[in-house]
Amino acid sequence: MMRAAYAVKLGGEDPLANLEIGERPVPQPGPGEARVRVRAVSLNHHDLWTLRGVAGAPIELPRILGCEAAAVVDAYGPDRPTGSPDPGAEVVLYPVVTCGRCTACLGPDETLCREFGMLSDKVDGTLAEYVVLPAANLLPKPALLSDAETACLGTTFLTGYRMLFTRGRVRPGDSVLIPGASGGLSTALIQMAKAAGCTVIVTSRDQAKRQAALAIGANHALETARGSSRQVLALTGGRGVDAVMESVGEPTWGESLRSVRPGGVIVVSGATGGPNPPADLARVFWRQISVVGSTMGTRDEMLATVRFVEAAQIRPVIDESFPLEQAHAALARMQAGRHTGKIIVTV
Ligand SMILES: [Zn+2]
Numbered sequence: 001m002m003r004a005a006y007a008v009k010l011g012g013e014d015p016l017a018n019l020e021i022g023e024r025p026v027p028q029p030g031p032g033e034a035r036v037r038v039r040a041v042s043l044n045h046h047d048l049w050t051l052r053g054v055a056g057a058p059i060e061l062p063r064i065l066g067c068e069a070a071a072v073v074d075a076y077g078p079d080r081p082t083g084s085p086d087p088g089a090e091v092v093l094y095p096v097v098t099c100g101r102c103t104a105c106l107g108p109d110e111t112l113c114r115e116f117g118m119l120s121d122k123v124d125g126t127l128a129e130y131v132v133l134p135a136a137n138l139l140p141k142p143a144l145l146s147d148a149e150t151a152c153l154g155t156t157f158l159t160g161y162r163m164l165f166t167r168g169r170v171r172p173g174d175s176v177l178i179p180g181a182s183g184g185l186s187t188a189l190i191q192m193a194k195a196a197g198c199t200v201i202v203t204s205r206d207q208a209k210r211q212a213a214l215a216i217g218a219n220h221a222l223e224t225a226r227g228s229s230r231q232v233l234a235l236t237g238g239r240g241v242d243a244v245m246e247s248v249g250e251p252t253w254g255e256s257l258r259s260v261r262p263g264g265v266i267v268v269s270g271a272t273g274g275p276n277p278p279a280d281l282a283r284v285f286w287r288q289i290s291v292v293g294s295t296m297g298t299r300d301e302m303l304a305t306v307r308f309v310e311a312a313q314i315r316p317v318i319d320e321s322f323p324l325e326q327a328h329a330a331l332a333r334m335q336a337g338r339h340t341g342k343i344i345v346t347v
Helices: 045-052 153-167 184-195 207-215 228-235 253-259 281-286 299-311 324-336
Strands: 002-007 019-024 033-042 068-076 090-093 130-134 138-140 175-179 199-204 220-223 241-246 260-268 290-293 318-323 342-346
Touching (some): 068 130, 090 153, 175 184, 184 207, 318 324
Parallel strands (some): 175 199, 318 342
Antiparallel strands (some): 033 130
16 A cells, blocks of 8 residues: 545545645556656645545546655556656656657647646646656656656646647747746746846735746746736837736736737636636737747657756756645645645645
8 A cells, every 4th residue: 555645536625635745655657657666746836726526537436646746767558658657767757648649649739639737637736756658648747857857847947838838839038927936937937038048027916926937047027016017018118928827817917918019929727716707809819919829748858848947957946845744734735825836746
């Protein structure tokens, strides 16, 4: 048996009460699969959404939570793929699980697979001593990074990489607006956009979070209030930013639309503040703004993310680390939303 943090119920008044910490069977790898020993996990809003019962896929209970992790290869099932890292190797997990057979999976973008899911959706996640996943999902850990820092790459940095460079087509010299600069994704976006040679503008209600954003490389940190777009226009010579990285939704959408330049792009990867803001379609078509969605990333993008983080010597921002037995406290901290950077659970 092994220690793990898993959902035993979904939904209800107190989602964190749906999480139990206890013993689960050690999973056995099947053909083409690997078992890894987890060292560090970084939490995501996805974990809270699962407990709230609003994650996309139907969840079978009990379900071990946790999407991303730094780990060590423990064992393989039958048919170990050639070139897979040897037992004992330090790895970072690519957390996307797809069917592997459809045209999306066999083509260039497996994130469009109809069976797209993450670790902790249809299969058990990483908040456990061991996790089993396809051997192809193991990537070498960057030597420069600690286990906690490595655990931020699989979801947070991968999501940010695809938002900026694939979906947003951001290039060196562009200006990028990141509304609501505080959580793990925002700090990853700031660090990567800065390293790519962009001018980075962030907004936040919180003075300490604005200071933290400036400390990791944001060029400008604006107070969130009606009218922050006027300051964005002033900072960009009246033009507006080339790209906006939206993950907040209702509270920031209007200002995002007013902050982007004609022909610019708004990349949407989340709506933590609500999914249905007024669309303001007249502004969208008249100013020819592109609004594009982005979810996670491909395995190739994950490899590129790891190489980019290594080459740019980016150190992911860690908020606080908790042992597995304190997973409730770790999730409560994320739920409260007062953190800066990633919340880590060590196993
Ligand atoms: Zn597929």
